[in-house]
Amino acid sequence: MTRPFGVKKARKRKNAEPKYDREPEEDEQQPPEEPSVEIQQPTPTPSQDNDELIGIPIPPSETNTPKPNVIFILEKASLEVAKVGKNFQLLNSDEHINFLRRNNKNPANYRPDITHQALLSILDSPLNKAGRLKAVYIKTDKGVLIEVKPYVRIPRTFKRFAGVMLELLQKLSISAVGKREKLIRTIKNPVTQYLPIGSRKFGLSHSSEKLIEMYDYARTFPSDMELVFVVGAMAHGKIEPDYTDDYISISEYPLSAANCISRICGALELNWRIL
Numbered sequence: 108m109t110r111p112f113g114v115k116k117a118r119k120r121k122n123a124e125p126k127y128d129r130e131p132e133e134d135e136q137q138p139p140e141e142p143s144v145e146i147q148q149p150t151p152t153p154s155q156d157n158d159e160l161i162g163i164p165i166p167p168s169e170t171n172t173p174k175p176n177v178i179f180i181l182e183k184a185s186l187e188v189a190k191v192g193k194n195f196q197l198l199n200s201d202e203h204i205n206f207l208r209r210n211n212k213n214p215a216n217y218r219p220d221i222t223h224q225a226l227l228s229i230l231d232s233p234l235n236k237a238g239r240l241k242a243v244y245i246k247t248d249k250g251v252l253i254e255v256k257p258y259v260r261i262p263r264t265f266k267r268f269a270g271v272m273l274e275l276l277q278k279l280s281i282s283a284v285g286k287r288e289k290l291i292r293t294i295k296n297p298v299t300q301y302l303p304i305g306s307r308k309f310g311l312s313h314s315s316e317k318l319i320e321m322y323d324y325a326r327t328f329p330s331d332m333e334l335v336f337v338v339g340a341m342a343h344g345k346i347e348p349d350y351t352d353d354y355i356s357i358s359e360y361p362l363s364a365a366n367c368i369s370r371i372c373g374a375l376e377l378n379w380r381i382l
């Protein structure tokens with residue numbers, strides 16, 4: 108059963124620094140410069156106990172059974188900050204093409220939008236809303252490891268996302284307004300130390316010779332196995348992590364990272380009856 112999010116709205120504080128406010132509604136006007144993240148906590152599934160009739164035995168509630176979780180790792184993410192003119196900025200091929208060329212860098216490699224879309228695909232998924240996403244880790248192509256909490260709602264526009272990432276890479280963490288908990292933070296390598304013991308780790312690549320149908324494949328997973336999916340967040344090349352157990356292709360076609368993630372989440376949601 109899908110568990111809806113309970114959205115906690117943060118109170119505005121005059122001198123709070125940095126300011127991470129709620130995400131605006133689609134039609135709400137906001138200055139584009141101000142980055143923002145929002146907390147959204149999954150609310151517990153209503154217990155069957157509420158409907159329990161005295162004297163009538165009920166089967167054990169499904170919610171009491173531990174359920175396996177999923178971790179996504181985005182590898183080779185292009186998240187790099189540089190001083191362009193007077194200001195530090197998150198480099199991207201659209202806005203900084205001349206700067207990148209002047210510095211002998213290939214603009215095609217500067218695609219933070221891939222990470223943005225991949226994150227939206229993971230965090231927006233019913234899988235996450237059902238509370239089955241444990242964490243997201245981002246490894247940048249410069250080797251910085253970032254942890255993203257599953258209940259963060261990251262900005263939906265790229266400009267605001269770029270603002271958040273810029274602040275993260277400068278200050279190393281981002282907290283919600285009035286809270287000490289860090290919603291996005293840089294952490295120590297290697298990523299393997301954060302992965303559950305016994306979890307199965309899948310590397311995803313179109314170049315893998317093992318082409319599988321994701322829904323059928325997901326049906327073969329033991330019901331208590333924690334799953335880790337490693338997806339590339341770069342424009343070109345392939346991921347070659349040395350910590351995966353399996354290296355799979357899930358389509359005959361090269362997919363975007365966001366589409367690849369959406370296929371994985373969709374297959375797990377069907378198997379786990381998350382509607």
Ligand SMILES: C[S@@+](CC[C@H](N)C(=O)[O-])C[C@H]1O[C@@H](n2cnc3c(N)ncnc32)[C@H](O)[C@@H]1O
Pocket residue numbers: 310311312313314337338339340341342343344345346355356357358359360361362363364367
């Ligand atoms: C934009 S693609 C990277 C392009 C790269 N040429 C490649 O296919 O690996 C982003 C990521 O999506 C995943 N991906 C794309 N197509 C896939 C496929 N058919 N099967 C499995 N994973 C795929 C891979 O993890 C890939 O690194």
